[in-house]
Amino acid sequence: MSEELSLRGHRTIDEALLDDAPRLAANDPGGMLRATASAGAQVREAAALTAESNLAMLADEGRPRAVVIAGAGTAARTGDVLATVAGPRCPVPVLAHRSVGIPGWVGAADVVIAVSASGRSPEALGAAEAAARRGARLVAIGAPDSPLQSVAERARAPFIPVPRRAPARASIWALTVPVLLAARSIGLVKVNEADLAETAARLDADADRCRATAESFVNPAKGMALSLAGSIPVVWGSSSLAAMAARRFGDTLSANARYPVVTGALGEAGRGRVGLLDGVFGGLAGGADIFADPDETDSMLARLSVVLLQDGGLADDEISEAPEVEQRRIEAVQEICDRRGIRWTLLTAQGGSALERLASLVTIPDFASIYLGLAHGLDPMAVPAVTELKERLRA
Incomplete structure (x- = not known):
């Protein structure tokens, strides 16, 4: 894989940067990785x-x-x-x-x-x-x-x-x-206090897995960043908890990586938004080979990439879908993506309490958004358009 990935005429991704901890630190002067x-x-x-x-x-x-x-x-x-x-x-x-x-x-x-x-x-x-x-x-x-x-x-x-x-x-x-x-x-x-302690421990453990010194092939956040590079991310959560994490990922992708993103609940996606996969940014864009050289395709459009966040918690029989229904929906979307040559990533929640499971679906995407911004040469801490808008509104 080349060290720089061309993104159909857009700014290149510096893949080598992600495995160079000193350069990562130099490109993150505000310490967003440390804060996260x-x-x-x-x-x-x-x-x-x-x-x-x-x-x-x-x-x-x-x-x-x-x-x-x-x-x-x-x-x-x-x-x-x-x-x-x-x-x-x-x-x-x-x-x-x-x-x-x-x-x-x-x-x-x-x-x-x-x-x-x-x-x-x-x-x-x-x-x-x-x-x-x-x-x-x-x-x-x-x-x-x-x-x-x-x-x-x-x-x-x-x-x-x-x-x-x-x-x-x-x-x-x-x-x-x-x-x-x-x-x-x-x-x-x-x-309770045990829930808070277990959530804090989960956040610590996931932060360690996503640390700057962990190379891309073992770092889930760097791997997710590379899978999203140059695409329009579509992030769907399989439950209300996972959909909440999906919306959070949308927030950080927009702010840290400056990427447009579509987020929502996977169940609702089946009522219409899954049609994105057949659109000009999905199955119609650039053929079915997601590994094709962008320079060899007629399309100048970014492709969609799908991130599926799966809750994996125990369902309440009266108010939640059964886990097997959730699993079938996940697998159906994966198959639809495969048939259209659309890259997908699955992240499954870990932990017992709702708070810990939410934390496990937030940390890796948080880090991924930062690594994606850094790989584009952006400072994730500084968002000039936000600053400019606030100054204009104060004027």
């Missing part, structure tokens, strides 16, 4: 910081009518994680809210959890202020000594400080654990 490898430590630190916060006042009024997790980007994604871990048997609705303010129906019977890594996002600040005005129970999570902490203090609401050591997308576990523990205090989830 801290996920297990984030779980432990966030659990300790949450334990020091006074959540008793949150639980004193009993179970709320609904819970709203307010924020933007990764902060709002923590609400999706809570809804996923709580599952369909959650006794109250859980809503991830991504706009400034809060829904009109929110009032004194509800709980609002405002989340912002910087403690400055308009979405979290607006939600916290609106919750305080309407008498809703409020919890705020974010950077210490931030405007969000000030809002929480004025409202006499619990504030959980999360030191900001990396961009929000690399701090998802630092933000998620306080959300889960706040929800546990009002009886919405059954996340």
Whole structure:
């Protein structure tokens, strides 16, 4: 395999870079790989910081009518994680809210959890202020000594400080654990200390497998990055938990590697989106040989590549598909891809609790998105378009 893979006239992939740890470090000046490898430590630190916060006042009024997790980007994604871990048997609705303010129906019977890594996002600040005005129970999570902490203090609401050591997308576990523990205090989830410890250990183990010094042939994240190079990724999850991980992969592919991506639930894909595999980026693009030299094909189109995330957890007979149904759907999509010459990758969750299984589906894709960006010569820490947009909006 050549050291540089030409991508139909696009920027080349430097495959040799992925197996050169010193060059990887030099091309990652902001330390995104290091920040992502801290996920297990984030779980432990966030659990300790949450334990020091006074959540008793949150639980004193009993179970709320609904819970709203307010924020933007990764902060709002923590609400999706809570809804996923709580599952369909959650006794109250859980809503991830991504706009400034809060829904009109929110009032004194509800709980609002405002989340912002910087403690400055308009979405979290607006939600916290609106919750305080309407008498809703409020919890705020974010950077210490931030405007969000000030809002929480004025409202006499619990504030959980999360030191900001990396961009929000690399701090998802630092933000998620306080959300889960706040929800546990009002009886919405059954996340215990053993679950947190096992999740942290899983994150540590997967980070070690994906470390920069592990070569591509044994490093699952580098292998996934190479399989996605030059393609349009389609990421489907086999369950609600796996679909949540798929959406997370979409977030990191966009930010770290600047790749467009399609994400969703595999069951829903069968109602229409699987048709992508027959489109101009799928079976119609460049013939059926996925190993053909791009310079020898008439197509100037990128090909699709499919990533399948399989939950593998135990199903609830009343509310979840049986594992054998999930497996048949996975195998059917693999066969459809094979017939069309579309590359596919399968990642199966490991672990017992929902939180640990989710972690096992997040870590390798997180690292893969970083390696893919680095192989393109991009700094995954710096996203100029995001910075430019924020500056334009502030002007």
